[in-house]
Amino acid sequence: MHTITFSNDKGxxxxxxxxxxxxxxxxxxxxxxxxxxELMPAREIRLDFDSVEFMDSSGVGLIxxxxxxxxEHGAKLRIQNLNSRxxxxxxxxxxxxxxxxxx
Amino acid sequence: MKRIINSFKLAFPSRSCNEAFARTAVSAxxxxxxxxxxxxxxxxxxVSEAVTNCIVHGYKDTIxxxxxxxxxxxxxxIVIQIKxxxxxxxxxxxxxxxxxxxxxxxxxxxxxxxxEAFMDTVRVRSKxxxxxxxxxxxxxxxxxxx
Ligand SMILES: Nc1ncnc2c1ncn2[C@@H]1O[C@H](COP(=O)(O)OP(=O)(O)O)[C@@H](O)[C@H]1O
Ligand SMILES: [Mg+2]
Numbered sequence: 673m674h675t676i677t678f679s680n681d682k683g684x685x686x687x688x689x690x691x692x693x694x695x696x697x698x699x700x701x702x703x704x705x706x707x708x709x710e711l712m713p714a715r716e717i718r719l720d721f722d723s724v725e726f727m728d729s730s731g732v733g734l735i736x737x738x739x740x741x742x743x744e745h746g747a748k749l750r751i752q753n754l755n756s757r758x759x760x761x762x763x764x765x766x767x768x769x770x771x772x773x774x775x
Numbered sequence: 776m777k778r779i780i781n782s783f784k785l786a787f788p789s790r791s792c793n794e795a796f797a798r799t800a801v802s803a804x805x806x807x808x809x810x811x812x813x814x815x816x817x818x819x820x821x822v823s824e825a826v827t828n829c830i831v832h833g834y835k836d837t838i839x840x841x842x843x844x845x846x847x848x849x850x851x852x853i854v855i856q857i858k859x860x861x862x863x864x865x866x867x868x869x870x871x872x873x874x875x876x877x878x879x880x881x882x883x884x885x886x887x888x889x890x891e892a893f894m895d896t897v898r899v900r901s902k903x904x905x906x907x908x909x910x911x912x913x914x915x916x917x918x919x920x921x
Contacts, residue, residue, distance in 0.1 A: 695827040696791035702881065726798075726816070728823040729889050731882035757816040764892050766873075767886055 676704050678712070681774040685714035685747075686750040690723050692732035701734060709741055717742045718774065733757070739771055750774045781807065785843040789834040789859070798822040798842055805853050808915040812903050817893035818853065818913060824886040825857040825909045833861025833880055833907055851915045853893075858908040864901040866893040866901075871899065 675697070678687045687705055709717060719738060735751060741761055742749040746769070752774045754762060762768060784803055787793045798819040805818060822843075829841045842858040864870045871891075876884030890897045894911045902908040 689876065692795070694794050694823055695831060696792075696794050699879065726819060726823075728820050728827070729883045729885040730827070730881075732885055733883040736883060737881040747812070755818075757813065761820065761889065767883075 676708065680709050680712050680714065683713050683715040684718060684721055685705050685709070686718040688720040688723060693727035693734060694749055695728075695730045698730040698734050705734075705738055706741055709738070709745055713745065713770050714724070717747045717749050718738070719749065719751045719764060720753050721755070721758055723752065724758055725755070727758050727761060729761070729765065732762065732767050733743050735762070735771055739767075777852070780849050782844065784855065786840050788841075789837075789839050789841050789861075790831055793841070794823055794826050794830065797826045799843055801843070801855060802855075805847070805915065807848065808851055808853070810915045811918070811919065814902040814913070814915055816828040818855075818911075821893045821897075821911050821913075822855060822857070822889045824889050825855075825911065828886055828909070829857065829859035829893060829907070831860065831882070831901075833863075835862060842880070845921035852912055853915065854910065854912045856908060856910045860906040863903040863907055864899070865903050865907050867899050867901055881918045 675691055676687050676689055687708055739749045750772050776800050785800060801822045802819050813829040820857060825905040826841060837859055839859060844856045846854045869875060871887040873888045874884040894913045896912045
C-alpha cells in the first residue's frame with residue numbers, strides 16, 4: 673500500500689500524503705517523504721493533506737521534521753488542503769510560525 | 776453520582792498498530808450520543824494521544840498491556856480512562872508543559888496540550904515505576920431542538 677504520491681513542477685515538489693497520520697504511520701511516512709525530498713531537488717516542497725482524514729500531534733512532529741529536512745536541501749516547506757479538524761490541530765500547535773498554509 | 780448508561784473495557788498489547796484500533800473503538804462507542812463530527816474528532820485525537828503515550832513512553836523498551844475503559848454518563852458525558860503499568864512520570868506538571876518531550880523520534884511534546892484543548896477535563900495520575908493513568912472527559916452537546 674502506498675503512503676505518498678507526488679508531482680514535481682517548475683521547482684515545486686508536491687507530496688500528497690495518502691493516509692492518516694498517527695505515531696504508527698508517521699515512521700513510514702517520514703522515510704518516504706524524506707526519500708522524495710532527497711531524490712527530487714526543488715525550491716519549494718508542499719505537503720498535501722487532502723487525503724488525510726485524521727491526524728494527531730504525530731502529524732505536527734512530521735511537519736516540523738520535514739521543515740528541517742527541506743531546509744537542509746535549501747527548500748521552503750508549505751502545507752495545503754487540510755480539513756477543518758487537521759487545521760485546528762495545526763493552528764493550536766504553533767507550527768504555523770515556521771510553515772505557511774497555502775490553501 | 777451520575778448514573779452510568781453504558782461502558783466498555785479494552786486491554787491490548789502496546790503495539791503501535793493498536794493506536795487506530797483504540798481511537799476507532801471509542802468513536803464507535805460514543806456514536807450513541809449522536810455527537811457532531813468535530814466532537815468525535817476531538818475525542819479520537821485525545822485518545823490517540825493518550826494511547827500513544829502508553830506505547831511510546833510508558834512501555835518504552837518493552838511490550839506491556841494498555842487498559843482503556845470508557846463510560847457514558849446520563850448527563851451525556853463520556854469519560855475515558857487510559858492506563859499503563861509502565862515507567863511512570865517523575866514530574867507530571869513538567870510533562871504537561873507544551874513542547875516538553877523526553878522522546879526523540881520527532882515527538883512534538885504536544886500530546887497533553889492537545890488532550891487539554893480537545894477535552895473538557897484531563898487528569899493524570901502517575902507513579903514512577905508503577906505506571907500512569909490518564910482520565911479524559913467531555914460532555915457531548917444535546918442538539919435536539921426543544
Ligand atoms: N504514559 C506515560 N508514561 C511515561 N511517561 C509519559 C507518559 N505520557 C507522557 N509521558 C511523558 O510526558 C512527556 C510529554 O508527553 P506529550 O505531551 O504527549 O508529548 P510527546 O509524546 O510528544 O513527548 C513525554 O515526553 C513523556 O516524558
Ligand atoms: Mg505524546
